[in-house]
Amino acid sequence: MYVLSSTSKYLIILLPSFLLLHIHVQAEDPILQQCSNIANYTSNSQFETNLNLLLPSLLSNGTRDGFFNTSIGTAPDIVYGLVSCRGDLSMEQCRTCLYNATVEVFQRCPNRKEALLLYGNCILRYSNNHFFSKVDTNPRALYNTGKVSETDAAHFNQQLSNLLNNLSATAASRPSKFDSGRTDYIPFTKIESLVQCTRDLSATNCYSCLQSLITFIPSCCDRNQGGLFYTTTCTVRFEIYPFLQFQPQSFSPPFEASPPQSKAIPSPRVETSPTQSNIGTGKGKPTNVVTIVVPTICLLLLLAISAYSTHWIVRRNKRKRNPEINCEDDMANEQSLHFNLSALKTATKDFSDANKLGEGGFGAVYKGKLLDATEIAVKRLSKHSGQGSQEFKNEVLLLHKLQHRNLVRLLGFCLSGKEKLLIYEYLPNTSLDKYIFDPMKKAYLNWEMRYKIIEGIARGILYLHEDSRVKIIHRDLKAGNVLLDGEMNAKIADFGLAKLFGVDQSQGNTRRIAGTLGYMAPEYALHGLFSVKSDVFSFGVLLLEIISGKKSNDIYESGPSWNLLNYAWKLWREGNALELVDPILTDNFSAHEVMRCIQMGLLCVQDNLQDRPTMSTVVMMLNSYSIILESPLAPAYNAVTRTDASGEMLSNNSASKALLCSVEGVSFPR
Incomplete structure (x- = not known):
């Protein structure tokens, strides 16, 4: 959240001057316009002040690499x-489109608390409600009226489908969420396409969003x-003519194109007013004034934005250097989640053994029923778990802020003397290992059902890794920490070991194994x-x-120290991987899916963490058979055997031996 400061208030003064610049650019009509008819704001209100701060910030930051989202102010x-530009545009084209959008939004959606303008080159959206990371799968279309001949239709559809599916898989895995490409259709004609989120x-x-569009076509x-x-x-x-606008230092490699214009889809462009001759018209003086005033206004605006950004960065760094301040503030906001100890004792029958659901590394879990x-x-x-107040506080804050259908939901907590308790939703089917x-x-x-559980676990871990502003590593993912709800949906539990990272961090080191x-x-x-990659393992x-x-850790008779990983690898190399399947499934499964x-x-x-896929790649592999899987290398702790002079089979599984000798304070699966 942003707090108004004396520095940032200069932006409110400069914004009207900034908006005067629209007289030099004729904006195109948006492809999609959405203005809220429910929520309006009044002039000179705090919401208007926040909006006037937000739009210049979106424009300034969005033109750096084509995307930016943020929030300003506090509820209500x-x-x-959010702003986003088409991924193949130059920064100048992006800047022009976003500039037009910030000007047009006031005219098209006056005094509205929610607005969205989607152009061919960019999108601008703001709202008083949180909409970040929420996918929209409601497809819309503008299409060319030209038709592919019936004789070419099957080949055209196949080529288009392959192209779009490949591009969507690649774009989804990229930070830019953009990809483009082309494929042969008929001689001298290619299908050119782009996909972007x-x-x-x-x-x-x-x-999921891209696939909803592809299946809609x-x-x-x-x-x-x-x-x-x-x-x-x-x-x-997609088009059957070149339309991508690759230019030097844009988001993609250079590509020269001179597209014909489609009648159904207007080619996004910026039109400037015709140049007027000043000879004998008396218009030279106003033009000179504009030439002087406009650059001055722009310079002042940039200085104000720079001061504002510097002020915000300083405040953010202070918060990073003093995380305990944030924790204390957050805990104050958690008072509504605080449970009374006596109420919990009543609910659990004073933590009786009859209500005990299980016990983990940090304590026991009890079933309870509130009034x-x-x-x-x-x-x-x-009390002797080793989890101190700070660890307890971290778990509370993390679970409270994380909301996902494949994570166990935190209902509240209790701090009373030496008692520290966490209250979760109750899941009737207990854990997966049962x-x-x-x-x-x-x-x-x-x-x-097993495949559904696998997908749920993957989505939950992906959420922890990528979908929040902080990166969370579980560090103790196992069957006992996957709970099942009434419909056998997987929900990941026990974040007592979770490590909280800054957005740009991806790994850490600890002496506490x-x-x-x-x-x-x-x-x-x-x-x-x-x-x-530890969670991926x-x-x-x-x-x-x-x-x-x-x-x-089950031992197999195939060789000394052969555990499940060794056994699965052996069967895979021998071409007998399906022998790994649980016999109780008999033949009631898809062999291709299981393989x-x-x-x-x-x-x-x-063994090498760099060879392991990310969870985003795993989720895509689970959701799409069109993605070709690489051939795996030997697993970690692989039991390699050799024969000594006497003919005895010896295990060279040094990693497993070192693990058993060096790790203390860990849990052993039962």
């Missing part, structure tokens, strides 16, 4: 804003030679190095457990 006058979307949501515009398909969060365009009949799960932290490792209960999990043997990546278990182990119904999952699991548990 907070205003969220707003960069606040996660890889999963971006891919056949029903909307079959055989059309081109079109623009869009929602408020993503865009797909309004709401069922809860209460985690009572051990099913996949139980000879009787595993029969309830057919392959479709804590986790569960069999799930820990080798670089973490042996050296204390953890990163998002744990996910790979969990994936193989779900497929096989076996624990990761892809085994391959994904082996990719995730590779």
